[in-house]
Amino acid sequence: MGDTVPFLDLKSTYTELKDEIDEAIQRVMDSGYYLLGQELKSFENEYSEYTGAKHCIGVGNGLDALHLSLRALGVKAGDEVIVPSNTYIATWLAVSIVGAVVVPVEPDERTYNIDPARIEAAITERTRVILPVHLYGQSADMGPILGLAEKHGLRVLEDAAQAHGAKYKGNRVGALGDVTAWSFYPTKNLGAFGDAGAVTTDNDELADEIRLLRNYGSRVKYNNEIKGYNSRMEEIHAAMLRIKLKYLDTWNSQREVLANLYLEELQETGIVLPYIEEWAESAWHLFVIRCKKRDALQQHLKASGIGTLIHYPIPPHLSDAYKDMGAGEGSFPISEAIHREVLSIPLSPHLTSGQCQMVVSAIRSFDARRIT
Ligand SMILES: *Cc1c(COP(=O)(O)O)cnc(C)c1O
Numbered sequence: 001m002g003d004t005v006p007f008l009d010l011k012s013t014y015t016e017l018k019d020e021i022d023e024a025i026q027r028v029m030d031s032g033y034y035l036l037g038q039e040l041k042s043f044e045n046e047y048s049e050y051t052g053a054k055h056c057i058g059v060g061n062g063l064d065a066l067h068l069s070l071r072a073l074g075v076k077a078g079d080e081v082i083v084p085s086n087t088y089i090a091t092w093l094a095v096s097i098v099g100a101v102v103v104p105v106e107p108d109e110r111t112y113n114i115d116p117a118r119i120e121a122a123i124t125e126r127t128r129v130i131l132p133v134h135l136y137g138q139s140a141d142m143g144p145i146l147g148l149a150e151k152h153g154l155r156v157l158e159d160a161a162q163a164h165g166a167k168y169k170g171n172r173v174g175a176l177g178d179v180t181a182w183s184f185y186p187t188k189n190l191g192a193f194g195d196a197g198a199v200t201t202d203n204d205e206l207a208d209e210i211r212l213l214r215n216y217g218s219r220v221k222y223n224n225e226i227k228g229y230n231s232r233m234e235e236i237h238a239a240m241l242r243i244k245l246k247y248l249d250t251w252n253s254q255r256e257v258l259a260n261l262y263l264e265e266l267q268e269t270g271i272v273l274p275y276i277e278e279w280a281e282s283a284w285h286l287f288v289i290r291c292k293k294r295d296a297l298q299q300h301l302k303a304s305g306i307g308t309l310i311h312y313p314i315p316p317h318l319s320d321a322y323k324d325m326g327a328g329e330g331s332f333p334i335s336e337a338i339h340r341e342v343l344s345i346p347l348s349p350h351l352t353s354g355q356c357q358m359v360v361s362a363i364r365s366f367d368a369r370r371i372t
Contacts (some may be wrong), residue, residue: 003344005306010186012350013241017243018336024239028312031235036215039238044198046245050165051174053200055207058233058316062161065197066094066131068231069179072209073129073155080126084114085332086339087133087345089316094181095131102315102325103127106334108366110275112136112288112342116144123148129155134163134173136311137189137255138276142168142176149177149286157181164190165252167281174200179210184241189255189283190248192237251349255284258347258356262287265360272341286311287347290362294341297366301345304362315339339363 015019028039031343040058048056059065075081077099083091085104095102103122106117114132130149132140140158156177160166164182166173174180184196199210208224212219217228259282263273272290276282288311291297298308315335317327329336345359 003302003307004353005307005358007307007309007344007346007350008187008348010191012348013191013244016350017247020243021240024243025236028235028239035232037235038231039242040234043233043238043242043245043303044321046242047198048174048200050172050245050248051180051200052172053175053180054202055200055204057199057207057210057214058231058238059197059199059210060231061195062159062181062185062197063090063094063097064181064214064229064231065090065181065183065199066157066159067097068208068210068229069157069181069199070094070098070100070129071213072206072212073157073179075128078126079128080124082114082119082122082127083252084131084133084135085315085317086112086114086335087135087159087316088161088312089319089321090161090183091131091133092316092322100128101126102316102322104327104332104335106332107135107338108141109338111277112140112338113140114145116141116148118146119148122124123152123154124290125156127152129157130177131157133159133161134166135161136282136288137166138274138280139163139166139168139176139282141172141182141277146177155179161185162186162285163283164188164285165220165248166283169279170281175202178203178225179206182339184237189252189285190241190244192240193205194234194237196231196241197231197239198232205354234240239268252283254349255347256362258351259284259287259351261356262345262360265357266363269363269366273364284347286341286344288344289339290338292341294343298343301359301362304358304365306346306359306362308345310339310342312339 044056086107161183179201215227
């Protein structure tokens with residue numbers, strides 16, 4: 001038996017849009033073009049228009065979008081990149097892939113996003129890029145970040161894998177900094193039925209470089225200008241994303257309605273609720289609550305048939321992959337506490353308000369004294 005309120009039911013999007021999706025799959029199969037064809041071109045046009053960026057380049061996945069962006073920005077071995085200490089490990093891995101050094105900066109306790117006030121102290125003469133993440137769907141505080149980048153001659157790469165449709169001061173995320181990396185992993189607000197990613201930018205040279213990098217460094221077949229990769233968004237995924245893009249704003253509004261229901265109904269529970277800055281419009285990728293008795297709360301919700309997940313259980317610096325950094329327990333205490341205490345409760349466009357009410361009741365029935 002599954003949960004009464006599953007954390008996420010990925011198949012529900014297919015069920016909702018089955019006819020449109022089946023028709024598009026047939027169209028791609030019949031076209032005889034499976035890579036770098038018309039579907040991708042159309043998706044790139046539609047997504048650059050959506051984000052307000054001049055260019056969109058479809059790539060294989062979000063990690064490639066990040067690492068190809070760093071390559072295009074000229075980041076090399078020994079360079080330093082400022083990253084959030086509190087993020088999904090992919091943000092860091094992209095930096096490691098190009099041989100650069102991650103310099104983690106602690107988050108703002110309320111938003112969980114990188115704290116601009118802590119960035120300047122982390123800048124050295126080796127710093128090349130600031131890489132903020134728009135975590136859980138809310139834009140990082142880009143104004144001060146862009147100001148610091150300008151002051152110190154740095155570039156800004158944004159990890160927008162969780163922020164499709166999010167706004168910073170009225171502008172959609174996608175062309176705020178130099179270059180923005182997107183993931184269309186199936187669980188994201190805009191998700192493919194497999195791996196896919198994209199880069200958006202206003203910068204002509206960067207766009208050109210990323211187009212080369214994703215396709216063996218080649219513009220004309222068998223003419224290889226640079227040592228590139230193979231990371232091309234497939235036609236089938238582009239066709240799926242074109243359909244889903246039309247529903248993104250509606251789905252994000254549905255997320256917002258349910259998020260507001262949670263914010264209202266969970267007020268007196270002693271649980272720490274998401275904090276949204278007054279200049280931000282969150283894409284509500286996740287609804288993340290925080291509580292010292294997180295594991296007990298998760299058990300309690302599970303027993304009530306409510307699916308939850310933890311984003312994320314282990315901060316990157318404490319993962320085995322980054323043991324070589326030598327940053328042990330206590331190195332990034334704000335992130336460590338966040339990782340111990342956060343819990344994501346169900347939030348998706350296909351959830352009903354009735355289901356959200358069940359989540360609310362289950363949380364309220366968790367002994368309040370145990371929460372704090
Ligand atoms: C999902 C995600 C990625 C990686 O995207 P993939 O498509 O899975 O490679 C990178 N950064 C963040 C913050 C993510 O949530």
